[in-house]
Amino acid sequence: MHRRKFIHAFTAGAGAVAMAGSLWQAAAADEAGPTASPYGPLLPVDGNSVALPQGFTSRIVARSLQSVGGITWHAAPDGGACFADGAGWVYVSNSELPLVGGVSAIRFNADASINSAYRILDGTNLNCAGGATPWNTWLSCEEIFRGRVYETDPYGLNDAVAHGAMGRFKHEAAACDPDRRVVYLTEDEDDGCLYRYTPAAWGDLSHGRLDVLCGTIDAVYWKEVPDPEPAVLETQTRHQVDEALHFDGGEGCHYSSGVCYFTAKGEHGVWAYNAVTNKLVSIYDGNGTLDGVDNITGTTAGDLYVAEDGGDMEINIITTDGVVAPVVRLDGQSESEITGPAFSPDGTRLYFSSQRGHSGDKAGTDGITYEVTGPFRH
16 A cells, blocks of 8 residues: 555556556656756745746735625635636635535636625535536535535535535545546545445436445455445444555545546655556655645646645646646745645636645634636646
8 A cells, every 4th residue: 555656557548548648658767856847947936925937927816804705705715626607717615614614606707807706605514625526516525524525506506415425534525537427535534545436327416326445556446335424433434344445644636537636645645546447556656846745636738736735835737747846836834735726717827725824823814815827738
């Protein structure tokens, strides 16, 4: 389980697109190390305490406990995603607060001005990361003992729904695989698991089967979790299947072109599960500029963007040819973490938050939500 190498043998397999193949083949040639960013070096910090490459700019779109779009922006902003909304878009953001967590949303006009903001989930507990669905809903995950997954409406029209069949455990992130019609789920425990949820009907997550990844790194398979909703004193999901693989601190999760990428903060690693070939490898093991791996997202160009919890407070790119390099760095926020990276639908704007901002206040009252605009590869 703890063999963490930067792709020495992994191929995308038949049916996977060229993007995945180019990443694995290039990475197999050498181990990751300090490499030049495709965007060039970071320049000195701007007026928002953000260091960016040439041609990129930043702005602050929201601050915790301050007004934005007609609401008070939540404390402790965490996982997020963007959704198309006519000529504009919506950015949703979880709140990792106990008891009053939930989710807020900002609606942007076509020119990126803020149209409005509103709540789409209230009264939940430590909403950490999550994932977007192909039918344009946001899965908001509770990172608590026996936490739930809530399906929310980014447009604020429909009530949120909890899906117990997706498991009661310390949820972190979710990633939908429309090709196999399943949802991958990470678990933030020091012996957490990777799960796969297969709904009875794609587009309806209310009923289905929860499996856990099992075996060894060299030979993985899925096995059903006997009781996805165990009571408090019953055996929890990650301990119900003896053959289950365990990961130290499961965090972000992102699906693209047959591959589910997920991070394990305790291992400083980024993993890749190839659903086409049923293979699992580590594509990054801490041997580079990326540290404190946490939330992860990607672009249509095939690049991954991984946010740091601590470390140098950076978002690093992992390119399709194996380059690992910082693209964003926050200055003077070492007691915070970067959360919720997500691209606008056209790929030109990257949204994310500093959960605790400059003060490092553990209640997240100094959270800052940013937008970075520039010539991203997409």
